[in-house]
Amino acid sequence: MRIPNAFYAQSGGVTAVINVSACAVLETARLFPERIGKVLAGRNGIIGALQEDLIDTSLESAAAIRALRHTPGGAFGSCRYKLKGLDQHRAQYERLIEVFRAHDIGYFFYNGGNDSMDTAWKVSQIGEQLGYPVVCVGIPKTVDNDLPVTDNCPGFGSVAKYVATSMREAGLDVASMARTSTKIFVLEVMGRHAGWITAACGLAAEQEGDAPHILLFPEVPFDEPRFLARVQDCVDRFGYCCIGVSEGLLDAGGALMAESGGKDAFGHSQLGGVGQIVAQLIKDKLGHKYHWALADYLQRSARHIASATDVEQAYAVGKAAVELAVQGRNAVMPTIVRASENPYRWEIGVAELKDVANVEKKMPREFISADGFGITEACRRYLTPLISGEDFPPFRNGLPDYGRLRNASVTRKLSGGFTI
Amino acid sequence: MRIPNAFYAQSGGVTAVINVSACAVLETARLFPERIGKVLAGRNGIIGALQEDLIDTSLESAAAIRALRHTPGGAFGSCRYKLKGLDQHRAQYERLIEVFRAHDIGYFFYNGGNDSMDTAWKVSQIGEQLGYPVVCVGIPKTVDNDLPVTDNCPGFGSVAKYVATSMREAGLDVASMARTSTKIFVLEVMGRHAGWITAACGLAAEQEGDAPHILLFPEVPFDEPRFLARVQDCVDRFGYCCIGVSEGLLDAGGALMAESGGKDAFGHSQLGGVGQIVAQLIKDKLGHKYHWALADYLQRSARHIASATDVEQAYAVGKAAVELAVQGRNAVMPTIVRASENPYRWEIGVAELKDVANVEKKMPREFISADGFGITEACRRYLTPLISGEDFPPFRNGLPDYGRLRNASVTRKLSGGFTI
DSSP states (O other), X not given: OOOOEEEEEEOSSOOSSHHHHXXXXXXXXXXXXXXXXXXXXXXXXXXXXXXXXXXXXXXXOHHHHHHGGGOOSOTTOOXXXXXXXXXXXXXXXXXXXXXXXXXTEEEEEEEESHHHHHHHHHHHTHHHHHSOOOEEEEEEOOTTOOOSSSSSOTTHHHHHHHHHHHHHHHHHHHHHHTTTSOOEEEEEEOOSSOTHHHHHHGGGOOSTTOSOOXXXXXXXXXXXXXXXXXXXXXXXXXXXXXXXXXXXXXXXXXXXXGGOSOBBTTSOBOOSXXXXXXXXXXXXXXXXXXXXXXXXXXXXXXXXXXXXXXXXXXXXXXXXXXXXXXXXXXXXXXXXXXXXXXXXXXXXXXXXXXXXXXXXXXXXXXXXXXXXXXXXHHHHHHHGGGGOSBOOOOEETTEEXXXXXXXXXXXXXXXXXXXX | OOOOEEEEEEOSSOOSSHHHHHHHHHHHHTTOTTTOOOEEEETTTHXXXXXXXXXXXXXXXXXXXXXXXXXXXXXXXXXXXXOOOTTTOHHHHHHHHHHHHHTXXXXXXEEESHHHHHHHHHHHTHHHHHSOOOEEEEEEOOTTOOOSSSSSOTTHHHHHHHHHHHHHHHHHHHHHHTTTSOOEEEEEEOOSSOOXXXXXXXXXXXXXXXXXXXXXXXXXXXXXXXXXXXXXXXXXXXXOEEEEEETTOBOTTSSBGGGOXXXXXXXXXXXXXXXXXXXXXXXXXXXXXXXXXXXXXXXXXOGGGOBHHHHHHHHHHHHHHHHHHHTTOOSEEEEEEEEEETTEEEEEEEEEHHHHTTOOOOOOGGGBOTTSSSBOHHHHHHHGGGGOSBOOOOEETTXXXXXXXXXXXXXXXXXXXXXX
């Protein structure tokens, strides 16, 4: 009997725990030798499939695969590449089938966020529409926490833990400097369309006066006078003011603040750095000395401070994806279901890819405080379990000892190439 | 017999482990009840002494003091305030003596960097010059690692561990994104005059091709054509290029790059952000997409990833300071002496404050590779033990559980104030 191989790829921005899901897929697939042959990984996401650039994971040791569980980044390479519709770019799909057929691919696992679930959904339709049977399962991943249906997304909990930890630590620093030096600290975090990561900064505060004092969400257009009044109020009451701001903050007119700064002396557009824009505004209008930090990739790759809950869930969705696939469940994605909040319990559910693809889950308004500058208790109750527990990587010579794969290429079987 | 009290204060930029030294001072002082009365802490450094704004640490529980060992920031507040010379501002010194006399201060512990050791040195002279006997001991602290005599400075090892960890993690992220998205990543770190922290980024790389690929030190003026050629070479060979840059990078003319960017559209000076300047240069000249991160206070407050070696040394210098004081050793500072490199062993030495004050230790040229873009093996041998070992804080609800002091004020005994 023919035992089909599986294709696994990572897509979109990577996270501290996307490799945990990869680990789960590879380890779980090895438990079904009668159903799944080799797992072939796409080098750089779907591009690896289109260009027949495949990695033979069967050549990796069990220890190397296990090490994925504590290694950030995307072990096989990721991509930002979205498949067009079947009617718009039929050649892409025909190429996929050509590669799948050549390598006996019967399962397709795609590990990513909104755009990637759209790709997965399109691939799930090629059996019906183009006659090549493949069982396609999406595996959720996104630091933005904006996939629908699932209670939360693997990758988010670890970023949340990182930004809350960083805000708490920087807040203690600023508090001690405020008397004669820095009174304002701004931390810019990711989340262009949804304020989940910004909200997570708010977990740093336990008592009145703790950092952060103000959060600026992409969901709440920037109100300069109200903001400046609040900053001054914090300085008056606490001696300092710490602010968490989303890279996607909008001005009163609905434009991205980060793009509203015009050109600098070189004629460049003012780039990103909404954190600096906000901090400089305070300096100009209120005269307070500031520092600002841009966490950027540090926040989403910080495996050293990953949430144990996040690691467990990232593993669980990878494992569930393989289990669904061997049951022949096409066009689905495992989800995380919040079974109970106090005590927190979760379990794995299943969503249809068509319900997930391209749908963005925003923060509920009731998670943002009435004044728009903070989070509510309901938000805390939602977020706190997601950052719970530590899962430190092993260390060697003072640094996290992250894994390395061989990533040996599968010999190409097709003569033609494919230009993306 | 009169048992004099001690004064302890924190000065300059705080670190992840300055409170470890504070913990050591308080715990060790309690071991000498026959020699040291209470330890009174200055609120916001020397300003607390000048303004008679003192904290009674005897009211803190042993557990609260112990928690300082895992708490970043400056628990009593710090300051950026340098005493002028005795001949220039005699009133300051007379005020100090007035406060010391009112509160029976016989020991003066000042925990800081270069400027602070200058202050400590000046205070150590008031016995001889103004007739008020005080035993004055400096306690080294600075993330910049630029104090002379001592092999290294408490505070540096933890920043070094943080930036190397962050660079390793972000490097894995960029490597996985480089095929279709970000090819360049720039991490801007502290160290305005000395490249120690920049050098520490280099510890992230273990093999050729690992991040970081280029380091830009304040000691090596920026050479744009050579730099751009190296960036392109890395992209060609490895697919991506990660860069660690010091905030104090100088241009070919010796001016701070961060200040050479002119004004933006609002007429502001181009602020800090040399990391962005370098990244944008690559984008403009080579066309590669970039991300950049500004670690700022995150790097120096990251107690969650502190070096165990650093924590031990920060404790040891605090303990030694008290032991020196009860021996009547005035105008000294405990140092860290590297007794052996392999295996690494260290012990506590003693420096004269006059040899430490205002002297800045730069990176030896032999620690920077011949091409100016990396670190040498000698540098690695120096740095590696300083980041060794982990000393994670306790966690609660998913976040580091940092301590809080009561910081109760000592009742003022003087009628007059003092304006700083």
